[in-house]
Each structure stands twice: as structure tokens, then as C-alpha cells.
Amino acid sequence: MMKKHKRATVADLLAEKGKRQLTMLRVTSLEEADAAEKAGIDIVSVPPSLLGPVFREIAPTLFAIPGLEYGDHVSAEDYLRAAFAALKAGGDAVYCAASLQTIRRMRDEGIPVCGHLGLIPSKATWTGGFRAVGKTAASAAEIWRQTKALEEAGAFAAEIEVVPGDVAAAISSNTSMLMISMGAGSGCDAQYLFADDVLGANRDHTPRHAKIYRDFAAEHDRLQRERIAAFTEFAEDVRTGAYPEKRHLVGIDDAELEIFLQRLKSETGDS
Template identity: 35%
Template sequence: MKNTVAEFIKMKGEGRRIAELTCYDYTTAKLVERAGVNAILVGDSLGMTMLGYSDTLPVTLDDMIRYSAAVARACSETMVIMDMPFMSYQTSVYDAVANAGRMMKEGRGQAVKLEGGAAVTEQICAITDAGIPVQAHIGMTPQSVNVFGGFKVQGKGEAAARRLLEDALAVQEAGAFSVVLECVPPKLAALISKKLAIPTIGIGAGAGCDGQVLVYQDMLGMNTDFTPKFVKKYAAVGETMTAAFRAYVEDVQSGAFPAPEHSFAKSDCSDEYLAALDAEF
């Protein structure tokens, strides 16, 4: 595989930026890999993008494994990182290792991701000791949305900034090979990136990170419910899809589809036999 943990560390040392995108299905993953993306994150954001929940909390371990396996089957060059869902690692170190192991065995990705800083370093240590690479995630951690009182920028103010830097250093010390910084003030994210030997992957954290990640439906303009401020829309795929669906409906209703070229020309039955069937029944 071209994109490995070692390669990501090398990329940071050489100043090469890491491009990461979310993805949740085989067909899209094939396209993402063809584009040369370094890593696919099978995020628990699928709770909202694929399952229609209002947040990530209802996503189960079985959900994550099913979607991860579909993505992994499409990838030979792209690192597949699998989100550990809410309460799959917080309950105990044993649960964290057992569930991460199940995700690796059944989800078939190359790494797992979990949210939290110093509070989850024991889990990170144990998972990495078991031979499973871990991407950490600090800042605005969506599984803690009820603690934060919503999806809000983190690390604002001197005390909060210090805690976030300490969290970043703690997950690095615990063995994480990279860390996602979500909704962090750009200057603080740049400082954290400077202090760490492992790559930082920003989402709403400015250009000073070592890489970036976005939800693919957001950057393609497919999410009609809400688009975060930090998203750059690279296409209006949602509008294109809606127009195509509308054209299909119109063709079906008018009889324009299917045309003769969309049908199988030959039949084993002659016109005479079909006429006889018509008369018989």
C-alpha cells in the first residue's frame, strides 16, 4: 500500500500535505482512490450523512464495520481509517482494544480513530500496543456534543488553548500516528502542528495543519441540510443529481424512456407465438 503510517510521518517531515476525505461506500471509495486522496476516513459522521440522525451518537459498532468493509474493498492504495463509535472505547481499556480489534478484523481498514485527549491515552496506548494504528481527534469532538452544548469552536482563551496543546502532546506520547484538530483557532492549530512530530489533520482549523479532511458530501454540495463555515464547495453535485433524477422522472412519465436502444432486441419467441399467447389468455 502506498499510503501507510510510515509514509504519513515522512510526509510531515518533508512538508508534504496530507489529503483525507470521508467516504462510506464502495462506489464512491473507488472514485476517491482514483483521485489520489491519501486517506479515507470512514467517519461516524455516516450517522448524519447516510443514516439521517441528527448527530453521531446512535451509530453502532456494527454500522461502522459494515460501512468500513465496503470502503476497504475498493481501496488498494488509500489508507482506510475507521471511526470508533460512541461508547465503543470509553467504557474500559479492554473494551477499547477488543472493539478496535474487531473493527480491524471485520472492517478491514488500516487504522482506527477515536476522540479525546489525555482522557483516552490509556486506550490509545493499549490499542497501539496491540498492533493497531490510532488516529486521535481533539478540539470539537462530535461525540461530546452534549457536553459542549453544540458544535462549537474549541481552544478559545488561554486556559483552553493550553489544555488543547497538552491533549495533543498526550495523544502523541500515547502512540497516535496522527491527530485530527477540529474547529480549532488557526494560530493555535499551527502551534500544535509545529510542536508535534506526528501529522495534524485539520477540519475547520486553518491552513497551518499538516493535512486536511472534509466530509465528501459537504465539499461536493450534496448536503442540503447544513454546510459548515469551514467547507469549500468544489462542485454542485447535489444540483446535478437532482436535475438528473428530475429528467428521469419526466422521461418515464412521458414514455421517452426506455427507448428501443435501451431494450434487448432479440427474443426467443416469435411475434406469432406472442400473438397466440395474447389470444389464449
């Protein structure tokens, strides 16, 4: 078991391969990061902007993988600069779906990289859109080829998304990379879900692989109704004079007020 009194390293995670299922969440707020820390989650995917001293104060043991969004960077040098900035801000590795050349460049600088296999949203047009990948022998063989290429390029881990469980398990057992399953079964090394799906906060399409544990969408609707009601009551109080009341105001001694009013009168010439 990884020691929870300190943050895991890449070596610690790789040592867990084949021993137990790690847990991973996509979190996008400090509140979600705090909850993940307190829940004992192993790994989080985060937007780079979330990292920093406050993040690390509330989430000291989470292994954080900031995503270098595909298309936000162009050259390998762009990715390198973004990766170093993310690591400096408190990240432990970076997610990158760019070319193998770019991943090799980061590997050469000692930057831990998590790649992507199977359904890759930013490249889904090449595999038929947002649909499962690896359902034929030829498609599964292509994922295996990409796995070996990613491994050779120096990635330490790879998210494998919406691939048949048996295919993903076979691939996972034949690669040294940490294989992170998103809808690819329990034969990989980690299970990955988005916090929005776990919390039931996503109003869009819910992926087949997602499991909803709470109904935050309904709670958000309730809070919005309360928000509108509170704003409406405030506006009505202002219109009727019910707000502000005396208790909302700062007082002044009567004598001091009279001195001020006399001075104001003399300066403005009011009679």
C-alpha cells in the same frame, strides 16, 4: 514523497510531517473511494462497513481510517474487537474518541489510533456546542494539554477540528503526532473535508471550513425529477397497454404453443 505504487504505512505518513500537506476525505461509498483513489487522495476516513475486498480492489493505495463511532462501543475490549475487525477488513488505522485508557489499550496491541481534539461532535456539550474551540488562551492551553495526553497514550495522529489556525499550527509543530486539520488552518499536516461538502451534496448546514467544488445537490434534484417522470411514464404505459410490447416478450413456436394448449385443455377440461 510517498510511493504511490503501494499503500502508505503509519511510518510513511509520520515521515511526511512538516514536509507537505496531506489530503484526506471522508468517503462513504465505493464510488467515492474509487474517485479518491483516482484523484490521488492520501487518506480517507470510512465507515467500517465499507471495508472489504471490493474496497481494496478499487482503492489499493488509500490509507483508510475506519471510525469506531463513539457510543457504539463501551469497554476497551469492545473497541479492541472492533479495531481488529476493521484492520482485518482492510483498514490501516482506526479513529477513536474514547478514553485515554482505551487508546492505551489499543496502543499496547499495536493498533494505530487517530484521536480527536478541539470541537469533538460527540462531546461538544463540554465545549459549548458546535462552535470553535481554542479562541482564548485558557481554551488553547486545554487543547495543548489534551494533545500531550493523547500523544502519551500512544495515538499516532489526531484530528484537530475548528481551532484557530495559529493555535493549531503551534500545537502541530510541538507534537510528534500527525495533525489532521478540519477547519484548523494549513499549519497542520493534513487537510480533511467530507466528500459530501466537497461535492456540494450536503443539504444541511455547510461548515465554514468546507469548500464546495461541485453542485451534486442540484444534480440529485434533476435525477429525482427524471426518476419520477420515468416511473410516471411506466405506470401510464401499463395502464394503456403500451407496455409490454411484443419485443419485450419471449416467443414460442406456433406448433409448440398448439401442443401445449391442447394438453392444457385436456387437463383442465376446458371446452
